[in-house]
Amino acid sequence: MSTDSSGAGTGAVGDPRRFLHDGRLETLPRRRRDKIAVTRYIATRALPVLLEPVGERELTDRLARLARDPVGLRRAMVDLGLVTRTRDGSEYWRTERTEYEDQDADAVVLATRVLEQELDQTSEES
Numbered sequence: 800m801s802t803d804s805s806g807a808g809t810g811a812v813g814d815p816r817r818f819l820h821d822g823r824l825e826t827l828p829r830r831r832r833d834k835i836a837v838t839r840y841i842a843t844r845a846l847p848v849l850l851e852p853v854g855e856r857e858l859t860d861r862l863a864r865l866a867r868d869p870v871g872l873r874r875a876m877v878d879l880g881l882v883t884r885t886r887d888g889s890e891y892w893r894t895e896r897t898e899y900e901d902q903d904a905d906a907v908v909l910a911t912r913v914l915e916q917e918l919d920q921t922s923e924e925s
Contacts, residue, residue: 815840824866846893
């Protein structure tokens, strides 16, 4: 049985933490549904605030604390549509709520603020 970073047992079949060893992901699971679940879980841990932009280096550092292959994991998050990046790859942000996050109001406030800023920029460019 695996243990999460708190040391609690996580053997439940549907729990993506069962793939973590001492709170870190050593390899992505082979089964697609397990890979998706683990990636969604880690995306929520690495980018806890929905739509908050994070630099590439910062995201890679966060993922390195959670997984052995932070670049591969970052790529998986983008490929699954959980995370979006700027065209040049300098910033990343989580675009999808997951079942693994706390449902707090801070994310909604930040999302509203970011969308308002994008609307302001769009109207200024027109």
